Amino acid sequence: MLNQKQAVLLERPAKTNDVLPSAPVKIQDTDTKTVGQVTVDKPIMTTRNVDVYYDDKQAIRNVSIDIAYNEVLSMIGPSGCGKSTFLRCLNRMNDTIESARVTGSIELEGHDIYDKKTDVVTLRARVGMVFQKPNPFPKSVYENVAYGPRIHGLARNQSELDEIVETSLRRAGLWDEVKDRLREPGTGLSGGQQQRLCIARCIAVNPDVILMDEPCSALDPIATARIEELIDELRQNYSIVIVTHSMQQAARVSQRTAYFHLGDLIEVGETSIIFTNPQHKLTEDYLTGRFG
Amino acid sequence: MSTPLLIAVLLLLAAAAFEFGRRRALQVAGPEFRTLHSLPRYYGSYTALWCALPALILLGAWLAFEDKIITILVIADLPAAYQSLSEPELNLIVNDLRNQLSGNVVSRELNLDMQAAVKHYGSLRATSKAALAVIFLSVAMLGMGLAWRKIAPDFWARNRVEAIVKVLLIICSTLAIFTTIGIVLSVLFESIRFFRAVPVFDFLFGLEWSPQTAIREDQVGSSGAFGAVPLFAGTLLISLIAMLVAAPVGLTSAIYLSEYSHPRFRAAAKPLLEILAGIPTVVYGFFAALTVAPLIRDAGTNFGLDVSSESALAAGLVMGIMIIPFVSSISDDVINAVPQSLRDGSLALGSTQSEMIRKVVLPAALPGIVGGLLLAISRAIGETMIVVMAAGLAANLTVNPLEAVTTVTVQIVTLLVGDQEFDSPKTLAAFALGLMLFLVTLALNVIALYVVRKYREQYE
């Protein structure tokens, strides 16, 4: 059931699937209303009118966007435009920042995640996160992956746990590399392996959505390519929201792309369309390298 | 049952409660255990906490008030003749009763009334013990039962447990505040009693200190002299000597070690100097009395000076040695906080190393150094063992470092070691001195910590 506010919001004409007239009419850079395909048919997550403040400073203004099942949504934009901030709203990681305040509504399969009745722990188990810098726990590879299932009680016994660990590592494409060193510390792996370990750790709790904040920015091109392949495979089972600095990466891995600018969500659309035919002047400027 | 036994039983109960809670959770979840909100062990912990915590709180409260209440009851039941006795006399009687009860030596023969009272006391104690055991265990079972009934798949056990743990953490963190309050109240309370007997003005500005006469009642009209000025003067004199040693030595050695010395020399000398900070003050006191004081006296005799064997100089020197590492480590921190850019700027103008330090680094670091020195002074004023062992008891009002002086801390120790009579100004005076000591060091600390913090923030 939608509450009143959301109902009104959804009726607002400009933000629906209206196909705007294609080029050459560009929307001017003073206009910060989101253009493009904000909603999807069957969203797993919906966000409406999200504002984020750090103390009095507003970092995100009035962002509304849906996330579909089994899609990779990439978020691009110049640094400091609020991509990470928005991403961290989706699993309430912003709760850990004392000054951060979030308003608006964010729903996961129809449940408001900021509702008092939502347990943030359950939420984060369903909306996992992979960070910019690989951050494996200073424990063994096995313990890293087993940690989530342990705290969430996903395994009835040791053999089930072993199975989860193995499947997760396989899905993350890491099994063959680490199957003989499960007891060695996860911090001893290479950077790319560490990041895949973090992904394995994340999928071990079988989330619905995986958030990735520039997961490849600390990696070399070969490791990056492996992660990109992995993201594509993971789409079979999960919805993925990825923040990236690299437009090529966004183009390679994502189905939809959202462009942020100074706290505003400027444009959303199918990746191929955004990259070939952006509607908004700001998007075009960014894509053509005029700033960023 | 004795208290340790009760606690042991409670621990067993809590362990059982944990298991019951866990089983219950698995049972209500049915075959599909993932419908549980939290892991089964959190349901167990929740039950165990509810079993143990209320019972422990009850136990603490009971033990805290049991004795007071029983005493009141016993006194109320004494024959009327005793009721009119003064409080100290009653206390003596109660003490005798207690001693008799626990089989200790009693200061007087007990008459019949008293023997009855002892019996009464004993039976009250026994009743209290039995009642405690019953109530304690009932509370534990009750808590466990209540928690057990709450267990359901959508019961957020983990959040509850974590909330309880958080409350415990909060209580631990507020202990510092309670300690401060405890200090203030305990010295303030007795000080007020002291100031009822001795006017504040006489205490703060009186020039004569001889508390020992206060208990000699045959000296008519002599209620002892509680003028604390000689103590303040003695404390300041010794602290001054200590700072005259520690401030220059500590500061210059910090500068030398951080700016000049060979890294290998520093690696050896710095930890060695820090050893000085780890030596207990009683060792310094012994060192002062055994070695330094005779050295100074002999040296003085060679120069034809009459040096007291408990001279302020000996105590001050040794205290200064003790404070050297304190000053030098604070100076080291403070000097290192001065940004490299300032040094580079000065050196680039062609100043020598020492010019750079004196003209740029030290002025920039001055607030921090001053803060550190204030902390060091606060230490010197509050230092006890060195002065107790090396300075005297004679309350001389002098600035001659070769004479014996006494300090606030020495007097507190002297007044409180041995017999304490909490109704005589002699004992209470120690608390008044303690109050002064606390207030002065508090002021110094607060100012110093503020100055140092501001200084640090400036360069952060």
Place this chain on the structure above:
Amino acid sequence: MTPTTADKIQAGLKKRYAAERRFRGYGLVSVTIGLAALLLLFVSIIGNGYSAFQQTFVKLDVQFDEAVIDPKGTRDPQSLARADYGQLIKKTMRELFPEVKNRRDKRKLYKLVSPGAVFILQDMVRKDPELIGTSQTVWVPADDDVDMLIKGYIDRDVPESARRLNDKEIAWIDALAATGSLEKRFNKIFFTAGDSREPELAGIWGAVVGSFYTLVVTLALSFPIGVAAAVYLQEFAPRNRWTDFIEVNINNLAAVPSIVFGLLGLSVFLNFMSLPRSAPLVGGLVLSLMTLPTVIIASRASLQSVPPSIREGALGMGASQMQMVAHHVLPLAMPGMLTGTIIGMARALGESAPLLMIGMVAFIVNVPEGPLDPSTVLPVQIYLWADTPERAFVERTSAATLVLLAFLVIMNGAAVWLRKRFEQRW
């Protein structure tokens, strides 16, 4: 020709370099003063104390005379314990020096042997009643004055009246020494006995055990409470006036003179709560209040050094904040917390001023058997002995100081080792 800038600088250079050397010199002098003081302290304490690890013993051929020990021949343990073993020793001494006839001299002669010898004989008989009627060679501690003479602390050249031993006594001692009846042996008593008025019978074991109980109480309270407080303040507490106030309190308590904690202990624990005087329990309570700020400050620093990425990783997995702390942050911060705690414990071990206030200065012979028994602690024992006039106590005070310092070295060494071993760079 007007001097150039370079000339002007050149002119002043010599003076400036002299100032530079002087400045450097001051620094070197300061470091030297500090190191010299340290050296003097250790030399004086070791020099005075090392000899206490040995004690002079007298060889006595004791006749365990049945008529004295067990005249009725019942071998009843009670009467065996009550028998006058002093007589046996006196008799032995008389036999050694048959020429001593005068009663005053005799008493002096008997006093060459420590009063503790009686208990040694008593103990022998209690363990083995068969000894009665036999003659045994027994080494018993000599009186402290004998010990001091043998160790060379009593100057034979000063006039007899100014000496603790007169010429006759010295002659006896020399005679004993000449026949090999005096021997310096390892001073086991010093490590195993409680306090005593007789220096040769006084030991530090009572104080060591008292220190142990006190420290156990201190550790049991200050470590968990300190860690809990640090965890709350560092990981959970919001930044507001209240937490600022707590922080100011902690920092201030860390700088409050220790004697003030003693006053707190006296009026709260003894007077208000009626806990027993002189008990390690109360000592531990006082010392834990005193060490708590140290533990909290060290623990917070240690928590702070755990990188935020670990926390984010755990939270991102759906760990609750409490789980994040318990599973990841605490284990990583633990070595640092332990280091801080050990240093705090070392400080508490050396602390004496607050313990004087709560009656841990009493003269206590018995070794405490629990945290409620009256006892003293090592530093207070040092203070007590330092106050006694006997020369023999000077060396024992120094030796006790050495033992205390040894404990401190061990504890600080452990802290350093822990820091090195688990030091982590992120």
